[in-house]
Amino acid sequence: MRTLIITGGSFDRAFAASFYKKNVYDYVIAVDGGLDYCTESGIRPDMIVGDFDTHGNDDLDGYAREGITVRRFIPEKDDTDTEIAIHEAVKRGNETDVLGAFGGRLDHTxxxxxxxxxxxANGIRARLVSADNIVFLENKPFEITREYFPLKYVSFVPFAGEVTGMKLKGFKYTLDGYTLKxxxxxxxxNELTDDTAYVSMDSGILIAINSADSGL
Amino acid sequence: MRTLIITGGSFDRAFAASFYKKNVYDYVIAVDGGLDYCTESGIRPDMIVGDFDTHGNDDLDGYAREGITVRRFIPEKDDTDTEIAIHEAVKRGNETDVLGAFGGRLDHTxxxxxxxxxxxANGIRARLVSADNIVFLENKPFEITREYFPLKYVSFVPFAGEVTGMKLKGFKYTLDGYTLKxxxxxxxxNELTDDTAYVSMDSGILIAINSADSGL
Incomplete structure (x- = not known):
């Protein structure tokens, strides 16, 4: 079971369309401006989340009549819209991808x-996905496949303090017991040399990032 | 005394030109592709750092003859070029701004x-600066002025674990003893309401981000 969250950040529409075609989702959550993208692209969300200060109440009532769950928040809650959407996805127990999570504002990213x-923390793998960057967090040993991380570079950054005992196998640069501070x-x-690479650590949380030079 | 580091990430050339005009720097370090921007813009760096795989040795010898310090590294060291430049700035004891630190690749950012x-860690304030985002780290009480953080939004994210006892004064949303996890x-x-706002914490390191909606 997989959930797709489409948020209001900036994203490459051509990439989003091809990504949506390639992947199958059981549940789609549109967050705030992400709803406009859904409407444009003929994607029917199962839930919409946001303050929708640019939408009138009538629109939202219309969605509700169509059976779409509407969660409306006051604008002061705006910045936690994506958080609310991830909480909803986690409640459903679904592996989750988030489109539109990157944009101009680095604080939002x-x-x-x-x-x-x-x-x-709830045992659900969630990824932030764009044409140039795919990101997830992990705190236990994991595999990376080329299918899951198709872009050229694989990087690791510590999330909330050091990561001890890091081991990397199947990468151009391997590690065996490194502490990432x-x-x-x-x-x-780093780069994958095998179709499946292995990452493990004794403690800590990694930010795993798959990226490509965008040429921008 | 202030140092400017110009790195090879993507940046808005018009912004960079106006930023360079408004600020006075005692020392300029060009990192890899940032050297091209310096050449284009008639900025003479005091030091150049990088692997310069797109530049011939002759060019680099030319810079050296002009009295510019050249620090050349093998390409495998590429991704630590900005790190090397920051180390050089810190050695000089200078407050430092970095242009070109944001770009397509989130791992680089x-x-x-x-x-x-x-x-x-060496007691030097360094900022990453672009048209839409200004970022620095801090682990002790500090002030934020509108001059230092001119963009609309001010956000705080914990850097390497929780930040305890956070207090915010002079902001739209104030805090008094909050733990940011x-x-x-x-x-x-958040937004400044006063020309100078105050931030303090009992422990931890904050990422302070000043940002604006880019309209992208």
Whole structure:
């Protein structure tokens, strides 16, 4: 079971369309401006979340009549919309992808990375996905496949303090018992050499990032 | 005394030009692709750092003859170029601004935020600066002025674990003894109400972010 969250951040519409085509989701949550993208693209969300200050009540009532769950919040809650959507996805127990989590504002991007922690703490894998960056958090040994991380570079950054006993196998640069400390930009720009690579640690939480040079 | 680091990430050239005009720097370090921007813009760096795989040795020898310090690294060291530049700035004891630290690749952006830690640990304030985002780290009480953080929103994200006893004064949303934990997107989209606002904490390291909606 998989959930797709479409948030109001900026994203490449061509990428979003091809990503939506390639993946199958059981449940779609549109967050605030993400609803406009759904409408444009003919995607019917199962839930919409946001303050919708640009939408009238009539619109929202219409969605509710169509059987779409509407969760409306006051604008002061705006910045936790994606958090609320991730909580909803986690409640459903679904692996979750989030489109539109990156944009111009770096504080929103960092908040969205932090929002992944709720999923991790509840044993659900959630990813932030764009054309150039795919991000998830992990605190236990895991595999990375080329299918899950299709872009060229694989990087690791510590999430909330150091990550001890890191081991990397199946990568261009391997590690065996490394401590990744905050403040050091190691573990950037690694690459998979095998179709499936292995990552483990004794303690700590990793931000795993799959990225490509965008040429921007 | 202030140092400007110009790195090879993507940045708005018009913003960079106006930012360079408004600020006075004693020392300029060009990192890898940032050297091209310097050449285009008639900025003479005092030091250049990078692997310069797109530049011939002759070019670099030319810079050296002009009295510019050249620090050349093998390409495998590429991703720590900005780190090396920050270390050089810290050695000089200078407050430091970094242009070009944000770009398409989120792993580079996160690595650049982590690179600020070396400056913090050595008592030097360093900022990553773009048209839409200004970022620094802090682990002791500090002031924020509108001059230092001119954009609309001020957000705080914990850097390497929780930040305890947070107090905010002079902001739209104030705090008095709050614990900011990793995994929660609180402290996003605050705003200054006074020309100088105050932030303090009992323990922990904050990522302070000044941002504006880019309209992208």
């Amino acid at each position: 960092l908040a969205n990375i932090h929002n992944l922690y709720f999923a991790l 905050p403040g050091y930009s190691r573990c950037i720009s | 996160l690595a650049n935020i982590h690179n600020l830690y070396f400056a913090l 990793p995994g929660y997107s609180r402290c996003i989209s």
